[in-house]
Amino acid sequence: MSSSNTGTWSFPPFRSSPRRRSVGGLPKHSASQPWEPFEKTDRRYRSSPSMLQSLYMAWMAQTQRARYLKTGGVLGLLVLFYLYFSSSSGHVSTHYTAETSPTTRCVQAFDSSKPLVQYAIMIDAGSTGSRIHVYRFNNCGPTPExxxxxxxxxxxxxxxxGLSSYGADAEGAAKSLDPLLKVAVDSVPEAFKSCTPIAVKATAGLRLLGDEMSKNILNAVRTRLETEYPFPVVSKENGGVEIMKGEDEGVFAWITTNYLLGKIGGPDNTPTAAVFDLGGGSTQIVFQPSFAVAEHGGMPEKMPDGDHKYKLGFGGRAFELYQHSHLGYGLMSARKALHTHVVEKMHASKAExxxxMKPLANPCITPGETKKVNITFPSDxxxxxxxxxxxKGPEDALPAQCRALTEEILFKDKACDLAPCSFNGVHQPSLxxxxAREDVYIFSYFYDRTHDLGMPDSFTIRELHDLTANVCGGEKHWSSFAGIEGALADLKDRPEWxxxxxxxxxxxxTGYEMPMHREVKIAKKIKGNELGWCLGASLPLLETGSGWQCRVKEISLTQLIDNVPDIAAFYRIFNNIPWTTIRARESIHFFRAGVKPLWEDAENVEGGCMVVKVRKDGGRAVRAWEEVCLMACGGQLQASVTQGISYSPRLYWVHISIWTKQGGNRRSVELLTQTLLAGLSPDxxxxxxxxxxxxxxxxxxxxADIVERQTKAATT
Structure with missing residues (x-):
């Protein structure tokens, strides 16, 4: 592992991905020069029959139809109908009014290159079960809300x-997520589905199945998401469906907490909060240390390099975090370690x-109670x-002796290769x-074991020490818990409190070396939102370059030319597409069978586009598009070289494009230009x-970027 971990997600100022921009404007035609098809002419238009009248006559002419069929058909409407409904960026805002806005917070995104509303989906594939989180954000401010x-x-x-419970049944594991994904399908509006990223993060429990089984399950999950659901799946390179690293879990929880607290995402350098998480098998610590130079020295200028360093960018700020996941120091692991330690101490005393086989005295068990535990020792x-x-618990409380045992399993005296260390020889900057003064939030079992006994949202380590002494005193000291719902029953039911x-x-x-007067805060939710790593892992997915693109929804309807014999058949297709509701930067394309509306498509690499801009007002854009469709279907737009046509709304205009495969043939472009401009209605x-x-x-x-990607793909 490298000496410094760069965060999986980086948050530079949000911006859209590079767009395929059209640079218009070539020298105007001069009377003293011959016609150049690449120039824009100011010629006068001659009068002609209406477009629809011309089409009626052309369509009904058998010779026209025969010629059209012979060329293979200009558009997929006659041979294969392709409807591509796509977003070139997915991060482009549309202008709304108070009545049409998808959010009540505002009518326009703070950054016009971003959509006003975004969704993100995260699946937490834990060892005991899976959970789905469907988040909805708005971009009314500089940071997503x-x-x-x-x-x-x-x-x-x-x-x-959980996924691991299915073992070798990878397909069954993938299908187990279907009930969760139904929530996503039902929650995300249809218009947002194709641009709502989804990721699946499995815990280390899946790794216990072995490389082959876990890999098969992850591949089956990805395949099912990509083939059965409309959401774009985050790429493999960006950890879209993966077993999550321990350091990422802690850092994502740090992002969640500080985002909900409003400490990150703004322009100011607000001090951030530390996050301490206590799970069953491990505990994580993440905080942003500051290395102010002390007056008399003794403090390093910066955090030393190592696996503990995690660099992260968010909202224009750079963070250098300390993080570590202490495996084997979760609460359940600590119980097992302490009981084993008690047995080993007894064994070392050379007992009879x-x-x-007899009850062993354990000062950490409630006085007068007995707890049976299973202990395993290795073969050596x-x-x-x-x-x-x-x-067996003592007759009288011995909280100090219990605390001594818990401190012993922390191995504070273990060799520290990189000072200072917290416990078990692990380097950690001194808190x-x-x-010294920033907020410290403690979660999970930290929360469960204190909140359930009536502790407030904020308390000191001294107050936690006093609570511990009271609980260890046994039932005769528990009267103070009588007014807390469920507390007494819980204390009596669990001898390991x-x-x-x-x-x-x-x-x-003792472990993290927090002084007794230090205050900590417990929480399960902040502002009504669950804490944990899922939100922190989802926020980066709102950023372009995070490993996904809006999905292209492709509808393919095979229709022979004889199945579209007249104008009525054409309009049954055309009139069922909601042209006026297509959002800015989305496009609808009608293309030849086998040709896709991509510059890099093999049929398009030598081609180009004739683009006409038409204002939206008064339905002019849809009328112009209708006429272009009919011209193309009637074979009037150079049937042998025209690849397709596109309808692409902008804020006030619609760009109508005619794609040709002969971009370098000036004569061909000249004829296409003349035909198109002459064929449109005068207005x-x-x-x-x-x-x-x-x-x-x-x-x-x-x-150039496309060529570079293709070259790279070819060489790999």
């Missing part, structure tokens, strides 16, 4: 309902034979094998010196040469 969240978990079943241990051991609280206290005070024709132009695909700004 979370408006709502839809959440659902898989139903519990024997053996667990058969001692392990003197006690190799599995045992069921009875742990007292580099993070004293162990849990002592470990939590020791972890924070729809461009009023000036600024309203139409021809451009080869290879002359566009993004062409």
């Amino acid at each position: 979370l408006e709502s969240e839809e959440f659902k978990m898989t139903e519990k079943k024997a053996g667990g309902s 034979a058969g001692w392990i 241990h003197e006690l190799a094998g599995e045992y069921e051991v009875s742990m 007292e010196k580099t993070f 004293c162990l849990d609280l002592n470990f939590i206290t020791a972890l924070l005070h 729809l024709r461009p009023k000036s040469s600024d309203d139409y132009y021809f451009k080869k695909h290879s002359d566009h700004q993004g062409w």
Whole structure:
């Protein structure tokens, strides 16, 4: 692993991806020069029969139809109908009114290159079950604002309902997410589905299946998402469907917390909060240390390099975080470690034979209670094998002895290769010196074990110490919990309460070296939103370049020419497309069978586009598009070289494009230009040469990038 981890997600100022821009404007035609088809002419138009009348006659002419069929058909309307409804960026805002805006917060995005509303979907594939989060954001301000969240978990079943529970049945594992994905399909409006990214992050539990099984499950999940659902799946390179790294989990939780607190995303350098998470198998710490130069020295100028360093960009700010995931120091792992430690201490005392079959004194068990635990020793241990051991609490409370045991399993005396260290030989900048006054949030089991006993949202380590002593005192000291719903029943039902609280206290005070007066905050939600890593992992997906693109929805209807015999058949197709509701920067394309509306398509690489700009007002754009469609269907737009036509709305205009495969043939372009301009109704024709132009695909700004990608793909 490298010495410094660069964050999986980086958040430079949000912007749209590079667009295929059309640069209009070539020298106007001069009377002293011959006609150049690449120039914009100010010629006068001659009168002609109406377009629709011409089409009626052309369509009914059998010779015309025969000639058209012979050329293979200009458009897919007659041979194969392709409807591509796509967004070139997915990050382009549309102008709304208060009545039409998809959000009540505003009518226009803060950044016009971003959509006003965005959705993101994250699936947390845990070991015991999977959970889906469907987030809705608006871009009314400089940072996305979370408006709502839809959440659902898989139903519990024997053996667990997580992906790993399906073992070798990869397809079954993938299908287990269907009930969750129904929430996404129902929650995300149809107009947003094709630009709503989805990612799946599995926990380390899936890795226990082995490389082959886990890989098969992840591949099956990706395939099902890509083939059965309308959402774009984040790429493999960007971790779209993967087993999440431990460091990412902690950092994503840090992003979630500080985003909801409003500490990141703004222009000012607001101090951030630290995040401490206590799970069952591990505990994570993430914070942003500051290395102010001390008056008398003794402080490093910056954090040393190593796996603990995590660089992150968000909202125009750069963060250098300390993070570490302490495996084996989750609450359930700590219980097992402490019970094992008690057995080993007894074994080291050379107790009489058969001692392990008798109840063992354990100061971390509630006084007067007994707890049976299972302990396993490795084959090279003197006690190799599995045992069921009875742990018996003391007659009188011994909280200090319990705390001593919990501190011993932290291994504070282990060699520290890179000072300073927290526990178990792990480097960590001193919280007292580099993070003395900022907020500290503690989650998960930290929250569960304190909140359920009535602790406030904020308390000191000293107050946590006092709570621990009270709980360890046994039932005769529990009267103070009588007014807390469910607390007494919970204390009586779980003999390891004293162990849990002592470990939590020791972890924070002795392990992470937080002073007794230091205040910590517990939370399960902030501003009504669940804490955890999912939101933090979803926010980066709103950024362009995060590994996904809006999906192109392709509808393919095979129709032979004899199935479109007249104008009525054409209009049954045309009239069922909601032209006026197509959003800015989305496009509808009618193309030849087998040709896609991409510059790099093999049939298009030598071609170009004739573009006519028509204003939207008064229905002019849709009328012009209708006439262009009919001209193309009637074979009037150079049937042998025309590849297709496109309808692309902008804010006030619609760009109508005629794609030709002979971009370098000037005579061909000249004839196409003359035919198109003459064929439009007089009131729809461009009023000036600024309203139409021809451009080869290879002359566009993004062409070099396409060639580079194709070359790279060919060599790999």
